[in-house]
Amino acid sequence: RKEVEQDPGPFNVPEGATVAFNCTYSNSASQSFFWYRQDCRKEPKLLMSVYSSGNEDGRFTAQLNRASQYISLLIRDSKLSDSATYLCVVPSLMTTDSWGKLQFGAGTQVVVTP
């Protein structure tokens, strides 16, 4: 089983709609999680950090379900500019801090259509 798994998509979303997708992680002891956004042929950029049950930033909401070992990302009122690949990232527990070695999921592609 992979450390971090994501549905590759693509999720085709009409503009203005809501889209949500999950990321499962294998190590139950993981404490912190991150969602990154990656545009085609570009570097990943941090979207949101999740340290407890969840986090909300504007139209983006991340939820953590420890019992089922998954993190979700929900995007409300989707914009065309939200089209991207969303990477779920879980720090390796081989290090003692949250920002050490990062384990990346393969990403979920979201395509927002007019």
Add this chain to the structure above:
Amino acid sequence: GAVVSQHPSRVICKSGTSVKIECRSLDFQATTMFWYRQFPKKSLMLMATSNEGSKATYEQGVEKDKFLINHASLTLSTLTVTSAHPEDSSFYICSARDSWGSPPEQFFGPGTRLTVL
């Protein structure tokens, strides 16, 4: 936010040549930098952790003699792909940790697309 640059952004080379990629933190000091490789439609895979003033730590399966890493200063790490072959063609991305930032977030460079003919 903090800025990390990579140079070159794109390189095309012949098989057997060596390619050097530079990663610079432009407005902060980075004692630790990370080198990743990403194949199309795949996740970023950590290749090695570069520590300023000491040897890099390589991930399992990454040949240290093929991917030479030097982190000579707090703002510069270099990755040299020696004797490159077509299977080394990939998107190489570095990240740098802001040593004094809170939290010490990793900032990613824009990546270097390597094509080996």
